[in-house]
Amino acid sequence: MSSSGDQRDYAGLRLDRTGQAEAFDALGDRYHEAFPHKAGQVAATEWLIASLPAGSRVLDLGCGTGLPTARQLTRAGMEVVGVDLSAGMVALARAQVPGARFHCADIADLRPGGAHDLGRFDAVVAFFSLLMLPRAEIPLALRTVRHLLRPGGLFALSMVEADVDDFTIPFIGRTIRVSGYLRDDLREVVQAAGFGIVEESSYMYAPATADVQPEEQIFLRCRRSD
Numbered sequence: 565m566s567s568s569g570d571q572r573d574y575a576g577l578r579l580d581r582t583g584q585a586e587a588f589d590a591l592g593d594r595y596h597e598a599f600p601h602k603a604g605q606v607a608a609t610e611w612l613i614a615s616l617p618a619g620s621r622v623l624d625l626g627c628g629t630g631l632p633t634a635r636q637l638t639r640a641g642m643e644v645v646g647v648d649l650s651a652g653m654v655a656l657a658r659a660q661v662p663g664a665r666f667h668c669a670d671i672a673d674l675r676p677g678g679a680h681d682l683g684r685f686d687a688v689v690a691f692f693s694l695l696m697l698p699r700a701e702i703p704l705a706l707r708t709v710r711h712l713l714r715p716g717g718l719f720a721l722s723m724v725e726a727d728v729d730d731f732t733i734p735f736i737g738r739t740i741r742v743s744g745y746l747r748d749d750l751r752e753v754v755q756a757a758g759f760g761i762v763e764e765s766s767y768m769y770a771p772a773t774a775d776v777q778p779e780e781q782i783f784l785r786c787r788r789s790d
C-alpha cells in the first residue's frame with residue numbers, strides 16, 4: 565500500500581480519542597498496580613534485544629510509563645524513542661527513563677505523510693496500545709509500523725484476545741474503549757499488513773484489581789516481510 569493510499573484510508577475515518585488519553589492521564593503509576601505481572605512483555609522485549617545489535621533504534625509505541633519496556637531496552641544499549649497519546653504517561657516515562665526520548669503524539673500522526681516523522685527504526689514494540697484503537701484503524705496502524713521499520717525490521721506486538729470493536733469497558737475507576745480479535749483473526753490482520761510471524765506466546769492474566777476482567781494476552785514476535 566502506498567503512503568497516499570494510507571492517507572486516503574485515514575481521510576475516510578473520524579478519529580475519536582474522547583476519554584482515551586484522559587483515562588491514562590488520571591492513572592499515573594496506578595496502571596502498574598492493576599497490571600503488575602509483565603513476564604510476557606519482558607520476554608518479548610528480551611527477544612528483540614537478543615536479535616538486535618546494541619545501538620539499534622527501537623520505537624515503543626503507546627509506551628505508557630516507560631516501565632518496564634523503554635527502560636529494559638535503554639539498559640540493553642538501544643536508542644529508544646517512545647510515543648504516547650497521554651501527556652501524563654509521557655511525563656512519567658521521561659522522569660523514569662531519562663535515557664530515552666519521548667513524544668506525546670497519536671499513533672495516527674506517525675503514518676506516512678502524517679504530522680510526526682520520526683525516521684526509520686530497527687524494531688518497534690506495541691504492547692497493549694493498538695487495542696486502544698477501533699478495528700477500522702488497527703490495519704492502518706500496523707501498516708504505519710511497517711512503514712516505520714527498515715526492511716527486515718522486527719516488531720513485537722501484544723493484544724488481548726477478544727472479539728470486540730471499540731467496546732467500552734470499566735478501567736480502574738474510568739472507562740476506556742478497546743478492540744481485539746480472536747487469535748486466528750489477529751494473525752491474519754498482522755500478516756495482511758506485511759509481517760511474518762516468527763513466534764507466538766500467550767498468557768492467561770488476572771489483573772490485580774476487581775474492575776478489570778481476566779484476559780488472555782497474546783504476544784506476536786514478527787518481522788517485516790519485504
Ligand SMILES: C[S@@+](CC[C@H](N)C(=O)[O-])C[C@H]1O[C@@H](n2cnc3c(N)ncnc32)[C@H](O)[C@@H]1O
Pocket residue numbers: 584585588605625626627628629631632647648649650653669670671672690691692693696697
Ligand atoms: C494499556 S496501556 C499500555 C502501556 C505500555 N505499552 C505498557 O505495556 O505498559 C496503552 C497505552 O496506549 C496509549 N495510547 C492509547 N491510544 C493511543 C494512540 N492513539 N496513540 C498513541 N498512544 C495511545 C495510552 O495512553 C496508554 O499509555
